[in-house]
Amino acid sequence: MTRSPPSLRALAAALLVALLACAAWFRPLDDAAGEHLDRGMAAAFAAFATARALNGVISLVQSAQVSAQLGVGMSVAPGELLDPVNDLIERFSDAMLAATVAFGVQKVLLAVGAHWVVALLLGAASLAWAGLALSGRPSPRWLLRAVALLLLVRFAVPVAAVGTDLLARTFLASQQ
Incomplete structure (x- = not known):
């Protein structure tokens, strides 16, 4: 029983897989990916920290109350006007925290791979x-x-x- 020579398709597939297996030992792609992930993680964390700080300042302003005595005791909290902005900043900070975690997970997966x-x-x-x-x-x-x-x-x-x-x-x- 004679075997036929490998088809051109099998030869091309074997060559491609062999090249990819050899490329697995080279690190320039990993280094570039690591730099991108580091930059992304730093930017996401900086945005998260800024948003949380801004959230804290707005919460402090919201807690301030102005009291007036004009016959009837009345208290007004003008900072409550900032509540929608504060909610938006909280959501943004949650998104930036999720992005920071995602970059961290990718760093771990990059190291494993x-x-x-x-x-x-x-x-x-x-x-x-x-x-x-x-x-x-x-x-x-x-x-x-x-x-x-x-x-x-x-x-x-x-x-x-x-x-x-x-x-x-x-x-x-x-x-x-």
């Missing part, structure tokens, strides 16, 4: 899958899923972070 164990597992799984694809034998479904999952774990956060940074610089830089 950049770990050498992930690169090693990705290389081994990719080598096994490419070997089977080039030999013409079908690869087990779990192996293909493992390669896809490891590619996702390794590259999802850095590609998303760098892509977001690139889009922001390209399209939003002209608006600033």
